[in-house]
Amino acid sequence: MSAEIISGTQMRQEILAELEHEVKAMQEQHGTVPGLVTILVGENPASVSYVTLKVKTALSLGFHEVQDNQPEDISEQDLLALIEKYNNDPAIHGILVQLPLPKHINEDAVINAISPDKDVDGFHPVNLGKMVIGGDQVRYLPCTPAGIQEMIVRSGTETEGAEVVVVGRSNIVGKPISVMMGQKGPGANSTVTMVHTRTKDLAAHCQRADILIVAAGVPGLVKPEWIKPGATVIDVGVNRIGVSEETGKAILSGDVDFEAAKEIAGKITPVPGGVGPMTITMLMKNTVKSAWWHLQEKV
Amino acid sequence: MSAEIISGTQMRQEILAELEHEVKAMQEQHGTVPGLVTILVGENPASVSYVTLKVKTALSLGFHEVQDNQPEDISEQDLLALIEKYNNDPAIHGILVQLPLPKHINEDAVINAISPDKDVDGFHPVNLGKMVIGGDQVRYLPCTPAGIQEMIVRSGTETEGAEVVVVGRSNIVGKPISVMMGQKGPGANSTVTMVHTRTKDLAAHCQRADILIVAAGVPGLVKPEWIKPGATVIDVGVNRIGVSEETGKAILSGDVDFEAAKEIAGKITPVPGGVGPMTITMLMKNTVKSAWWHLQEKV
Numbered sequence: 001m002s003a004e005i006i007s008g009t010q011m012r013q014e015i016l017a018e019l020e021h022e023v024k025a026m027q028e029q030h031g032t033v034p035g036l037v038t039i040l041v042g043e044n045p046a047s048v049s050y051v052t053l054k055v056k057t058a059l060s061l062g063f064h065e066v067q068d069n070q071p072e073d074i075s076e077q078d079l080l081a082l083i084e085k086y087n088n089d090p091a092i093h094g095i096l097v098q099l100p101l102p103k104h105i106n107e108d109a110v111i112n113a114i115s116p117d118k119d120v121d122g123f124h125p126v127n128l129g130k131m132v133i134g135g136d137q138v139r140y141l142p143c144t145p146a147g148i149q150e151m152i153v154r155s156g157t158e159t160e161g162a163e164v165v166v167v168g169r170s171n172i173v174g175k176p177i178s179v180m181m182g183q184k185g186p187g188a189n190s191t192v193t194m195v196h197t198r199t200k201d202l203a204a205h206c207q208r209a210d211i212l213i214v215a216a217g218v219p220g221l222v223k224p225e226w227i228k229p230g231a232t233v234i235d236v237g238v239n240r241i242g243v244s245e246e247t248g249k250a251i252l253s254g255d256v257d258f259e260a261a262k263e264i265a266g267k268i269t270p271v272p273g274g275v276g277p278m279t280i281t282m283l284m285k286n287t288v289k290s291a292w293w294h295l296q297e298k299v
Numbered sequence: 300m301s302a303e304i305i306s307g308t309q310m311r312q313e314i315l316a317e318l319e320h321e322v323k324a325m326q327e328q329h330g331t332v333p334g335l336v337t338i339l340v341g342e343n344p345a346s347v348s349y350v351t352l353k354v355k356t357a358l359s360l361g362f363h364e365v366q367d368n369q370p371e372d373i374s375e376q377d378l379l380a381l382i383e384k385y386n387n388d389p390a391i392h393g394i395l396v397q398l399p400l401p402k403h404i405n406e407d408a409v410i411n412a413i414s415p416d417k418d419v420d421g422f423h424p425v426n427l428g429k430m431v432i433g434g435d436q437v438r439y440l441p442c443t444p445a446g447i448q449e450m451i452v453r454s455g456t457e458t459e460g461a462e463v464v465v466v467g468r469s470n471i472v473g474k475p476i477s478v479m480m481g482q483k484g485p486g487a488n489s490t491v492t493m494v495h496t497r498t499k500d501l502a503a504h505c506q507r508a509d510i511l512i513v514a515a516g517v518p519g520l521v522k523p524e525w526i527k528p529g530a531t532v533i534d535v536g537v538n539r540i541g542v543s544e545e546t547g548k549a550i551l552s553g554d555v556d557f558e559a560a561k562e563i564a565g566k567i568t569p570v571p572g573g574v575g576p577m578t579i580t581m582l583m584k585n586t587v588k589s590a591w592w593h594l595q596e597k598v
Contacts (some may be wrong), residue, residue, distance in 0.1 A: 125428030132427045161499045193492040
């Protein structure tokens with residue numbers, strides 16, 4: 001029996017429709033819309049393409065969207081000053097600085113300079129700390145883990161008491177999703193194990209997982225026989241494994257052997273079209289949240 | 300064969316001797332010593348006894364120690380102003396507000412008001428966030444988890460690739476120690492599972508653990524047969540299970556049945572005299588660290 005495919009592309013449509021509705025309501029009730037600034041430094045092709053998609057999505061939702069692109073050689077000081085300008089701009093609710101930054105700029109300093117109130121990427125230490133504390137303190141969850149949790153919940157996967165195994169311990173996926181799935185409350189309450197390069201028996205851990213979240217960046221790392229029959233498999237890997245002769249575009253593969261895995265898993269995300277589209281969607285959701293929070297504070 | 304007892308009381312002596320040495324060196328080299336302010340609101344007997352011990356330990360190390368006790372009915376605003384005063388006091392490197400606070404005061408607001416640079420308890424969201432990020436960003440680790448990690452390392456327990464199971468998901472123990480043991484680097488690099496009230500098979504998880512950290516607050520929760528032979532067992536529970544007829548003092552018990560467990564474990568911490576003494580010790584260590592950092596910033 002073949003697994004149910006959890007389509008990020010389709011969920012994105014659903015969530016964006018919800019957000020569009022919210023933006024309209026905000027416009028009608030308060031005469032304002034969410035404001036997002038995207039700051040792209042230099043012209044790295046992958047970054048250009050990510051930012052372009054973010055801008056396009058923001059505009060399609062009716063956001064106030066400011067593209068403030070900067071040359072590759074902007075000084076760290078000037079970039080920090082630019083961020084400070086947007087920290088103080090009441091029309092801006094979310095500040096996105098596209099990573100990676102050129103080597104002469106300290107990325108941590110830049111992330112830490114964004115006001116935690118406008119940190120819609122959820123990378124600021126304050127927001128990560130609040131994520132750990134949980135409950136009412138949570139403000140912005142980092143976008144990829146938030147997207148993963150949303151996919152798990154919207155696909156109808158039971159999380160309460162579920163065995164969750166997270167493969168990979170990055171700051172933007174593995175660590176935060178491990179914390180989030182172990183928290184109290186709906187959509188969480190799972191028993192989480194985070195495995196990584198130093199883990200002794202990767203296969204045995206994966207085989208226990210009711211929900212297997214793979215964010216290692218290693219194509220085909222997870223073998224089909226590591227998947228528990230009926231498990232929900234979330235594949236976060238986006239690996240360029242070649243170039244299509246026909247289209248000239250990169251051929252993408254996840255960290256899981258999709259074709260084999262879908263015969264064993266209960267539900268599975270494809271690559272592309274799985275977690276990828278959810279990340280930008282959650283960025284939009286965080287920006288709408290921020291706009292509501294800022295409106296409440298004004299009231 | 301009976302387990303090796305990991306004595307927190309003895310480790311405390313070792314670490315305090317190291318810190319005393321550092322304080323003397325700081326005094327000689329820079330003419331200054333670490334400064335700690337303890338703020339106790341009201342007269343809760345347990346809080347009085349904790350603060351007294353903290354003050355006594357700080358004084359024994361040669362710290363500049365300020366006891367700034369406040370009446371039960373201090374307003375939140377006045378308490379916040381007091382914290383702000385110490386945030387700006389260059390002779391103070393660590394600010395400790397004894398918890399719990401009276402109900403009319405918002406604890407989160409108080410914790411968040413302490414400058415992250417002086418947050419030697421390690422409870423501020425910024426410091427929790429930096430703990431998640433790991434590496435160079437880490438500043439103050441929360442004291443109890445830091446003490447647990449120190450006990451594991453100093454007892455010669457191998458953490459690299461070890462299976463760590465953490466029982467309990469509190470903000471001050473379970474969640475932070477789970478993150479810390481899974482980080483890259485020495486004294487960590489473990490495969491961590493955090494289990495809790497919603498976990499389906501607590502016994503099976505505990506039985507996998509090379510290092511079992513129990514912080515559930517339930518006396519005798521962990522049964523001897525849940526312990527893997529040879530495992531290192533860290534019992535964080537401090538439960539008052541009665542009062543001694545002889546001394547009138549509380550009888551304390553951990554979350555693990557110590558007498559039975561020590562016949563199976565390789566290494567085990569007792570209660571009392573285990574993790575307890577390490578918490579205050581790590582508070583002192585954080586304060587010394589803070590003093591060095593503040594000195595470096597001045598240089």
